[in-house]
Amino acid sequence: MATNSAKSSGMRRQPRQVRSQERVSQILDVAEQLFIDKGYNDTTTNAIAAGAKVPIGSLYQFFPDKGAIVGALAMRYTDRLHHRFMELDPAEMANLSLAAYVDRIVDTTAQFFADYPGYHSIFMQVQGTIPELEAIENAADTQLIEDLAASLSRYHSGLATADYEAIAFTLVKAIGTLLWLSLSQEQIFQQRLVTETKRLMLSYLQSYFAMD
Structure with a gap:
């Protein structure tokens, strides 16, 4: 390993x-x-x-x-983001309303970006110049997709495994892209994009999760 x-x-x-x-x-x-x-x-x-x-x-x-130093930083950021999501209490998450569940997922991601400004600052500088970073980013997304698919299946049972994987893939790519782009914006609009990301995720999940 x-x-x-x-x-x-x-x-x-x-x-x-x-x-x-x-x-x-x-x-x-x-x-x-x-x-x-x-x-x-x-x-x-x-x-x-x-x-x-x-x-x-x-x-x-x-x-x-x-x-290689940037690559190691990327691996460290990846591990830290993974641990942020692992710290979310599964039992607590499963009992949240769907809106609160969405808030927790998006806020955890947004807070990570706020806590580690180098994640955006550094990788905007080296984007496309270090081939190894693409593999690291893909591995990070794969891990996040697995984590989110597992969380979604605990939150709302009844869908096929392939459905949870597809939903998680869509959300990880969409949330990651929107929040990443928000970091280049002024603070007020950045917060607006966080809100819009939550709205997007909530509407998307509501189309799959028929809540009683």
């Missing part, structure tokens, strides 16, 4: 010891902030190593280049 994760993110290898894990985490934290503040193109691996207070050789033990 660790080897596959390293390959998919572009890392040379995954850190196994606690000290190495802390060092990689520090490198990623510093790189994330530099990419936001200075921009991806104007940030060097030397600057990242200096900010993380690690020898440049230590950085290259794990990352062959800046692209």
Whole structure:
């Protein structure tokens, strides 16, 4: 699993010891902030190593280049978003009204984007320039689709597995795209797009879930 994760993110290898894990985490934290503040193109691996207070050789033990660092950041964002949804209490979610259920899903996603501004800032800069990112994004969507399909089946039983998968696929792609686009807008319109995303999801689910 660790080897596959390293390959998919572009890392040379995954850190196994606690000290190495802390060092990689520090490198990623510093790189994330530099990419936001200075921009991806104007940030060097030397600057990242200096900010993380690690020898440049230590950085290259794990990352062959800046692209690999961005790939590792993408994997970290993916894991954190997945954990956000795993923290939602299944029993509580199953007892919500459909409107409240929709609010919880959309608000969780929107709050994640707000908590991690680098997710949008960095990937807008490197979009289309790092081939490995597409595979990471696809894997992230696949995980979210599985999570949402399972949540939907717990919330409202009676549909076929293929239906839950198709509904989840549609919602993950639609919600992700709309909320991603909202991040480039002024705050007032951004909030309006969040509201419209909820309206869209609610209407869509109502067409499948005949609520008593």
